Amino acid sequence: MRAKKKSKKKKILLTILSIIGIFVIAAGAYVYYLYHNVEKAADDMYKPIEEESKSETKKRQETIDQKEPISILLMGVDEREGDVGRSDTLIAMTLNPSKEKMQMISIPRDTKTEIVGNGTVNKINAAYAFGGVKMAKDTVEAFTGVPMDYYIQVNMEALSALVDAVGGITVQNNLDWIDEGYYKKGYHYQKGTLQLDGPKALGxxxxxxLDPNGDFGRNERQREVINGIINKAMSVTSVTHFNDILNALGQNVKTNITFDQMMDIQKSYRNVRNNIEQYEVKGQGTPPGQTYYLNVSEEEKAKVNKMLTDNLSK
Structure with missing residues (x-):
């Protein structure tokens, strides 16, 4: 009888161990599946800049390996059918892991500057239309006096998909308005704390x-949405959300950051989001009746250069 009980207990134990084993194998398979999907999405996004040399790529990798500060040009490109698109959002971003600080400096789309490689003076957002990522990056580097290690190009339509992928975001809104203009969605954006889904985030x-601050107000809202996506994405645990995020990124984002570099940045630079500094390049607009430009003084350029340089120092 005792032997029979022992045999029965042994069978129960084996059954439990088998079930645990199945779960472990399934979990392992899922981890591999998720990792594989992340890698695939990263490969879909990866697009090196024309004429980038191997020595430049190697130098950037060494910077990440040594956990030194890095700079990233974030471009929000509004591309529509029949239009090459313009980089209506330009943010010079720096990440300093030792200071645990992220810096986001917005450059207004109408900023008057030399378009490097085109031989003209125009609005800075025209650089992308004239020469794609390379010309946009070269122009921003000349304007700020600071090299950009990496670029991330986001199709503005992707913001909608990303916001929905993370399950919506929370933002602070300083202006009350109803979207009855160009997009005619009829959304009411009340002043205060807002919960936004994808289409509302895009609007x-x-x-x-409708903003008395024009492009400056819009840039502030863009930074709010970017922060909202980052904060929500860091807390995502849902399998469905992970897949949705990866699909949205793979289809709508281009960057010269490799998959391995993404993993290294996520590991070594993740605490920079604990301290986010935001700034908007300031200038003087042209008088009414003329083509609008934002004229930025040399003093303001020097200020922006110092801000970026300071956060890129160890």
């Missing part, structure tokens, strides 16, 4: 004509 970042 939130595109509006500028």
């Amino acid at each position: 939130f970042v595109r509006m500028r004509h």
